[in-house]
Amino acid sequence: MDGNEARWLAEIERRAAIYDAEGDTREGRLVAADYLGMAALMLALTVGFWMWAV
Amino acid sequence: MTTKSASETLERRSGPAAGSQGWSAAAERGDAPLLPSERLWGFKEFTFANSALAIATWAFLIGGAVGLFVGPKEGIAAIVIGNIFGVVLTALATTVMAGRYGVEQFVALRSQFGYNGSRLVYLLAVIVLTMGWLAVLAMMFGRSIDGLTALASGGEASPLGIKVAIASVGAILLTWFIVARGPTSIKVFNMIVAPALVLLMVAMLWLILSRHSFGDLMAMEALDPPFEDRHLNFIIAIEINMAAGFSWWPYIGNLARLTRNERTAFWPNILGIFGAAVLGEIVGLLAAVALGDSDPTIWMTQIAGVAVGVVALGFIAFANITSMANILYTSIVGLRQVGTEGLRRLGWGTILFGFCIIPLILVLAYPQMYDGFFIFLVWTSALNSALAGIGIADYFFLRRQRLDLRALHGPQEHGSYRFIGGFNPIGLVALAIGFLTYVWLFNPQTLDNVAAFRYLTASLPSCVIAGLVHYVLTRLFAHGRHWGDYPRG
Known part of the structure; x- marks a missing residue:
């Protein structure tokens, strides 16, 4: 392993460790409400426009 | 990319003593995951960026194509229904992991297909798609210029x-020249063309x-419905729009990695990609059906008259260059991640030109x-619907939203994503089954379809079946560290 490769691996390790440390606590995670919102939006648009057009 | 090649890339760009600026630049280009502090786009910025895309x-072309199958009322419904499914499923498969880990899309794909499998997927999904779009948009530019000169001289256009x-x-x-100069020139083009195109759409709608x-x-009929069965024509129109929604798969993951978190990576796609595409397609649909021709380079002159038509066509011609520059740039950035070291040694302009050769042949040899x-x-x-299904199954259900950044960016030959020679046969079999499911349900070439297509479409079953096959086969057979290192229990 040459110096560049070692430095590169150390940098990847540093970046991965930052994400490890954050774990599930980071702000802005998608939660159940987001997934329910996506499902509701798809359902509402599909049913609404289908009934309007057909 | 192997560790060695990544470090070589870094050194070529930032010198042997790479500081934090050098690492950040390498991360920005996809060689390493972007840290939260390096990601600059908030909700508003990402909404603007993907609206511009x-x-x-x-959008005019797709809207016009919908008008061939159904009238405006069913067409608007098909545009909304098809796009919402396509955009939501594609965004789930690509943007959530990019927003969480800041990882480049085709590097993340190593966890699903292996380090060589991700190259194969890039070849199939990105190169073919982007080369095709480059040719189509270039021909639209050519037809706009031809229509413009015909209008100005009073002659006949010859498509x-x-x-x-x-x-x-x-x-x-021209696109090659712009992209070869780097992303700044593309950004300048975007800043001018995107807002102007919105104004043009609103003006066309008003006219x-x-x-x-x-x-x-709303009472008008379709231009050229292929079947007497209106319901079947409606489902085909929905399928075309799902295809449009799924066609963002190669592009939005690498934009979303620049956003600050998962929510910011996902929701702007609904406002930007879905909202903007629906607006443009509806304008294209109404114009095509009202004026009797699905080709925007023809209906635009009919709507606007000679003077405004010349300006509109000139603008549309150059708006195509913006679209072409965006997709060419995104594709070449991805190509650097999946390409061999020999490819990466080629100059930026040379790779770009090589990528443009097949579109050049297509516009000359196959203008039809x-x-x-x-x-x-x-x-x-x-292909894209199956890829979305596999992405959702792998990231959400098999990996439970956890990626191993060290394994994704470290040495690949003996790492977690070795599988068999760098190819994950499970992911590739799932992809093939998803593809075959689609073609069995609906043949895009001939429009032949089976009875189930009338109720299910083709993209949704392809997405679900590819995801299911990937999930079940992985649970049964993918054991061991070199087989993806999936969590157990």
């Missing part, structure tokens, strides 16, 4: 003539509604492709 001339061919070749070469009442428009472009678009969905 979606508000493009292809398959030599003028169109020369202008199309010129469009590809159409000033000639026809909303009620009259423009009129059947929606067939090409729907073919791409046979």
Whole structure:
């Protein structure tokens, strides 16, 4: 392993460790409400426009 | 990319003593995951960025193609229904992991297909799609210029003539020149063209509604319905729009990695990509049905008259260059991640030009492709819908939203994503089954379909079945560290 490769691996390790440390606590995670919102939006648009057009 | 090649890339760019600026630059180019502090786009910025990508001339083409199958009322419903499914499923498969980990899309794909499998997927999904779009948009540029000169001189436009061919070749070469100068020139083009294209769409909508009442428009019939069965035509129109939604698969993951978190990576796609594409397609649909021609380079002159038509066509011609520059740039950035070291040694301009050769051949040898472009678009969905299904199954259900950044960016030959020679046969079998499911349900070339297509479409079953096959086979057979290192229990 040459110096560049070692430095590169150390940098990847540093970046991965930052994400490890954050774990599930980071702000802005998608939660159940987001997934329910996506499902509701798809359902509402599909049913609404289908009934309007057909 | 192997560790060695990544470090070589870094050193070439930032010198042997790479500081934090050098690492950040390498991460920005996809060689390493972006840290949260390096990601600059908030909700508003990402909404603007993907609106600029979606508000493009292809929206007019897709809207016009929908008008061939169904009238405006069913067409608007098909545009909304198809796009919401396509955009939500594609965004789930690509943007959530990019927003969480800041990882480049095709590096993340190593966890699903292996480090060589991700290269194969890039070849199939990105190169074919982007080369096809480059050719179609270049021909649209050529036809706009031809229509413009015909309008100005009072002559006849000739869509398959030599003028169109020369202008199309010129469009590809101009795009190459712009992208070769780097992302700043693309950003300048975006800042001018995207807002102007919104204004043009609103103006076109106003001109159409000033000639026809909303009620009259909604009562109009399709231009060229292929079947007597209206329901089947409606489902095909939905399928075309799902294909349009799924066609964002190669592009939005790498934009979303620049956002600050998962929510910011996901929701702006609904406002930007979905909202903007729906607006553009509806304008294209109404214009095509009201004026009797699905080709925007023709209906635009009919709506706007000679003077405004010349300006509009000139603008549309150059708006195509913006679209072409965006997709060419994104594709070449991805190509650097999946390419070999020999490819990465080539200059930026040389790789770009090499990528443009097949589109150049297509515009010269196969200009008829423009009129059947929606067939090409729907073919791409046979692949993209299966890729979305596999992505959702792998990231959400098999990996439970956890990626191993060290394994994704470290040495690949003996790492977690070795599988068999760098290919994950499970992911590739799932992809093939998803593709075959699609083609069995609906053949985009001939429009042949089986009874189930009338109720299920083709993209949704392809997405679900590919995801299910990937999930079940992985649970049964993917054991051991070199087989993806999936969590157990």
